[in-house]
Amino acid sequence: EELDRLKSAFLANMSHEIRTPLNAIVGFAKLMGEAETEEEKQQFIDIIDTNSSLLLQLIGDILDISKIEAGTLEFHFKPMNLNDLCRSEYEMHKGRTNPGVKLVFDERIENVEIVCDQNRLAQVISNLINNASKFTTEGEIRFGFDLREGRVEFFVEDTGTGIPEDKQELVFQRFEKLNEFVQGTGLGLAICKLTIQYMGGDIWIDKSYKNGARFIFSHPIKKQES
Numbered sequence: 001e002e003l004d005r006l007k008s009a010f011l012a013n014m015s016h017e018i019r020t021p022l023n024a025i026v027g028f029a030k031l032m033g034e035a036e037t038e039e040e041k042q043q044f045i046d047i048i049d050t051n052s053s054l055l056l057q058l059i060g061d062i063l064d065i066s067k068i069e070a071g072t073l074e075f076h077f078k079p080m081n082l083n084d085l086c087r088s089e090y091e092m093h094k095g096r097t098n099p100g101v102k103l104v105f106d107e108r109i110e111n112v113e114i115v116c117d118q119n120r121l122a123q124v125i126s127n128l129i130n131n132a133s134k135f136t137t138e139g140e141i142r143f144g145f146d147l148r149e150g151r152v153e154f155f156v157e158d159t160g161t162g163i164p165e166d167k168q169e170l171v172f173q174r175f176e177k178l179n180e181f182v183q184g185t186g187l188g189l190a191i192c193k194l195t196i197q198y199m200g201g202d203i204w205i206d207k208s209y210k211n212g213a214r215f216i217f218s219h220p221i222k223k224q225e226s
Contacts, residue, residue, distance in 0.1 A: 017058055021051035061187035068194040075117045075198065082112045082145060082152065085122060089143075093129050101136050103129070106144035114152060114221050120195050121219070127188040128156040128215050136160035136212065151201070151221055157214035168205045192217070 028044045028051075035041035067073035090105040097103050125143065132141045139159025146153050163171060172193045196203050196217050203217035 018055065021055040021058070024048070024051040025055070058187070061191060065187055065191050065194065068191070068198060073198075075120060077115050077117055079113055079115050080118045080121075082114060083107060083110060085118060086125070086144065089122060089125050089129065093126070093133070096130075097133050097141060098137050100138050101133070102140040104140055104142040106142050108144055109147060112145070112147065112152070114219065116219060117199065120199065124192045124195055124217065125154065125156070127192050128217075131188060131215075132156055132158035132160060132213065135162075139212070147221075148218070151218045153216055153218050155206075155214060155216050157206075157209060158212040160212040162210075162212050163205060165207060168207070171205075172203070 025048050028047050032041065032044050035044060064073065086105050086107070090103060094103045129141060129143060136158040137160070141156070141158045143154070143156040145155070172189050193203050196219070200220045201218040203215065206214035206216055
């Protein structure tokens, strides 16, 4: 009975999240023929493009989270340089933050190499930066990593709206969105948590950080390919 309830809740959430961008795509596609000016036509195209990207992200997230939970998502562990990965993420995201928000890669340690799935690790960092960008309209988003005993601790912190302490555990649940007016699927942080745990680490929110939100996740320094 509990499994049936969870399945029904998941399908209800999924159908709602898919229907929203799909309705926008279908609706504005029909209005394209009625556009009176090129400016209006371009506005419709932009709305369709934005919702198409959101729909693709949603479907990709649903597939990822289903594969992780079913144990069928493939991980490929190999040696990689964390500094190179973080620099790459910086270059990718530095032009995507809101106007007036600065992205900073806080490089504290040089030439750190671990055995990891580079693509999956990049996905987690990218999701956390994207999430910070949605809630940060001024100040900065800072990310980097520190070395602890037997593990690497990554951090992504921002000067945004922050997360109430009583909501901090909820954000890692599927389809959980603290602000319904902010674009997103509500699956990104759930995927981050499942991915990190599969790779042998964990993720949490720094409760002592008061300037916005600060996410921390760990990864073993050595991890053999399974």
